[in-house]
Amino acid sequence: MKIKLFLLLVCVSLYFNNSKIYCQSSDIDVFSLLDLNYKGLENVKKLHLAGNDTEALKALLKYYRDRETVVNPAFKQDNTSISPEEKKMAEDAMQHTFFSYNGFKPFNYGKDIDWTYWPVRDNELRWQLHRQKWFIPMGKMFYINGDEKYAKEWTFQYLDWIKKNPLIAQPKKELSKEEQLIEDNKVDDNNMRYAWRPMEVSHRLSEQYTIFQLYRNSNSFTPEFLSVFLWNTHRHADFVLKHYSKEGNHLLFEAQRILFAGVFFPEFKDAATWRNSGSEILVREMPKQIYPDGFQFELDPGYHSGCIGIFLSALRVAEVNGYTYMFPSWYRQTISGMIQAYYNILLPDLSCPMFSDMTKKVKSDALKSFKDWKTSFPEDKALQYFISGGKSGEAPEYASRAFNTSGFYIFRSDWTENATAMVLKAGPQAGWHAQPDNGTFNIMFNGRNFFPDAGSFSYGGDAEVTRMRESFKQTKVHNTLTLNNKNLEVTNSKCLLWKTGNDIEILVVENPSYKSLTHRRSVFFVDKKFFVVVDEAIGETTGLIGLHFNLCEGPVKMDTLLNQVETQFKDGNNMMLKTFCNQNQKKQEQEGWISYKAKEKFPRKAFSFDVEKKNTKPVRYITVIMPYNTLNQLPKINASFDSKEFNDNNLKLSVTINGKKTNLTYQLGK
Numbered sequence: 001m002k003i004k005l006f007l008l009l010v011c012v013s014l015y016f017n018n019s020k021i022y023c024q025s026s027d028i029d030v031f032s033l034l035d036l037n038y039k040g041l042e043n044v045k046k047l048h049l050a051g052n053d054t055e056a057l058k059a060l061l062k063y064y065r066d067r068e069t070v071v072n073p074a075f076k077q078d079n080t081s082i083s084p085e086e087k088k089m090a091e092d093a094m095q096h097t098f099f100s101y102n103g104f105k106p107f108n109y110g111k112d113i114d115w116t117y118w119p120v121r122d123n124e125l126r127w128q129l130h131r132q133k134w135f136i137p138m139g140k141m142f143y144i145n146g147d148e149k150y151a152k153e154w155t156f157q158y159l160d161w162i163k164k165n166p167l168i169a170q171p172k173k174e175l176s177k178e179e180q181l182i183e184d185n186k187v188d189d190n191n192m193r194y195a196w197r198p199m200e201v202s203h204r205l206s207e208q209y210t211i212f213q214l215y216r217n218s219n220s221f222t223p224e225f226l227s228v229f230l231w232n233t234h235r236h237a238d239f240v241l242k243h244y245s246k247e248g249n250h251l252l253f254e255a256q257r258i259l260f261a262g263v264f265f266p267e268f269k270d271a272a273t274w275r276n277s278g279s280e281i282l283v284r285e286m287p288k289q290i291y292p293d294g295f296q297f298e299l300d301p302g303y304h305s306g307c308i309g310i311f312l313s314a315l316r317v318a319e320v321n322g323y324t325y326m327f328p329s330w331y332r333q334t335i336s337g338m339i340q341a342y343y344n345i346l347l348p349d350l351s352c353p354m355f356s357d358m359t360k361k362v363k364s365d366a367l368k369s370f371k372d373w374k375t376s377f378p379e380d381k382a383l384q385y386f387i388s389g390g391k392s393g394e395a396p397e398y399a400s401r402a403f404n405t406s407g408f409y410i411f412r413s414d415w416t417e418n419a420t421a422m423v424l425k426a427g428p429q430a431g432w433h434a435q436p437d438n439g440t441f442n443i444m445f446n447g448r449n450f451f452p453d454a455g456s457f458s459y460g461g462d463a464e465v466t467r468m469r470e471s472f473k474q475t476k477v478h479n480t481l482t483l484n485n486k487n488l489e490v491t492n493s494k495c496l497l498w499k500t501g502n503d504i505e506i507l508v509v510e511n512p513s514y515k516s517l518t519h520r521r522s523v524f525f526v527d528k529k530f531f532v533v534v535d536e537a538i539g540e541t542t543g544l545i546g547l548h549f550n551l552c553e554g555p556v557k558m559d560t561l562l563n564q565v566e567t568q569f570k571d572g573n574n575m576m577l578k579t580f581c582n583q584n585q586k587k588q589e590q591e592g593w594i595s596y597k598a599k600e601k602f603p604r605k606a607f608s609f610d611v612e613k614k615n616t617k618p619v620r621y622i623t624v625i626m627p628y629n630t631l632n633q634l635p636k637i638n639a640s641f642d643s644k645e646f647n648d649n650n651l652k653l654s655v656t657i658n659g660k661k662t663n664l665t666y667q668l669g670k
């Protein structure tokens with residue numbers, strides 16, 4: 001006998017906060033979604049079959065309140081704590097002041113919540129409102145303090161959201177990559193685009209179980225509310241299953257979250273389908289999205305780290321709930337390689353270069369991840385080395401390291417915090433988060449990053465937001481070479497030489513940057529102390545060649561006569577850069593900005609060394625970048641090519657620092 005739980009044509013009516021909330025569905029039949037033969041649901045089944053759904057729902061709530069068979073590694077029942085930030089988020093949310101996205105203050109959405117309110121027309125602000133990030137903080141306030149007002153308000157908001165953000169069936173369109181980009185970046189008022197974007201749906205789905213654990217014993221979590229909660233969870237999972245993103249980190253997030261739904265709510269008839277679908281996608285996508293050297297193919301350190309979290313949390317949830325068999329052994333090994341890749345591109349102070357869409361991440365962020373990863377990979381002794389500040393564990397046995405497939409190259413003097421290091425990015429084309437930044441680098445001397453990446457400032461939004469995003473993506477705001485100050489036309493860098501282990505370590509990379517103009521960049525790491533960078537612009541093209549350097553914030557002096565740039569920090573920890581060229585250079589100060597998080601930017605000094613390329617002859621620069629202490633004398637630097645003409649296979653030059661000459665040379669193919 002099929003009994004509908006809610007048959008009223010207009011609504012399910014529930015009363016909270018003296019408001020009458022209508023659930024949009026008049027046809028919720030939670031029992032038809034559940035496998036009533038599932039172990040533990042015997043009483044529920046009996047009552048339901050007897051036509052007593054009121055009592056059956058009470059029995060269902062008792063079952064869920066008592067249930068201990070499912071393990072959620074992300075929620076530690078006995079030591080749930082709340083940070084001051086979460087506490088503020090929860091208190092704000094009680095007044096309908098919601099935090100949705102870093103870079104924006106929380107906005108108030110009104111007593112009668114307006115879920116379409118869009119104070120700044122930035123897409124992320126509107127999308128991420130629908131991730132309901134304050135639900136867990138409010139749940140923690142209830143769980144820790146037992147104050148029912150948080151649970152009462154949460155149930156109100158949960159139902160209010162359902163009522164005002166209806167799921168309107170829309171034909172699923174197969175979009176090409178280009179069409180999807182346009183779709184993601186357009187700004188319109190179709191609420192479905194924001195409330196029901198698969199990424200947001202999957203985010204809400206992933207938190208359903210933690211939310212459930214926090215609130216399930218509250219008086220506001222009634223049997224009737226449970227039926228709406230389970231129905232809503234089911235339609236979220238069903239939606240994700242039918243609307244997977246085509247590729248990239250979004251698809252991984254969605255797969256991991258649908259796996260969670262299948263593991264955490266095994267009573268649903270569809271649970272096995274969800275588990276299988278999620279795990280199959282993760283196993284299928286891992287070799288597609290993770291290069292053999294360990295980096296995720298979007299080449300954005302933030303998303304790379306996020307993908308470690310996705311793969312690892314899926315594995316952990318599977319392991320503790322009896323589904324380890326869903327993942328082959330290489331899956332775990334690949335995660336281990338991803339972790340190694342991540343700590344290799346960190347600068348000596350454990351901050352992360354802000355390549356692509358990365359925002360500022362500092363040592364504390366890295367340590368938080370390392371501590372988490374270490375619990376699954378105790379055999380990686382480097383994690384303990386970083387966590388303990390070198391007191392225990394073991395540093396990797398190498399210092400410099402190349403990741404040839406993804407194009408990350410790291411010169412490192414050692415693994416201490418005061419080490420000298422360069423992280424250089426020169427790889428293949430990547431996805432939407434990538435920038436035309438081939439060849440750019442960060443350099444750290446004595447704990448100061450003298451060439452931090454500009455960051456990204458914003459994602460998509462209206463014309464002004466998009467314009468700002470484009471300006472932070474430009475090739476010339478990176479430390480690399482341009483033609484006519486334009487963005488690179490091609491990113492397909494190849495490594496021609498990587499040689500480490502000697503006093504002079506060498507990297508040679510080459511990118512067909514523009515039609516008829518190739519950029520070859522050679523880097524020499526001399527005595528593990530300073531860098532000599534050789535840039536060669538090779539090809540038929542004529543035009544303005546620009547060699548760009550974007551410096552850290554702070555006091556910077558440019559000596560135009562000497563083609564020299566020096567920082568002047570009072571703590572004495574400084575850097576000087578001097579450029580030599582085989583043709584006349586014109587020094588220009590260019591606009592310089594840096595953004596550590598969305599919608600925040602700070603001015604900084606940036607320079608370009610320009611040469612008018614008038615014929616087919618290559619333009620060749622030598623740049624010496626070295627640390628110096630202002631307490632000492634400014635180093636005297638000279639450099640020149642020993643061979644006058646460009647040679648495909650050989651490079652010879654010499655650099656003289658304070659009278660000491662060093663010959664630098666390589667021969668390709670040897």
Ligand code: MG
Nearest residue numbers: 356453454455
């Ligand atoms: Mg950048």
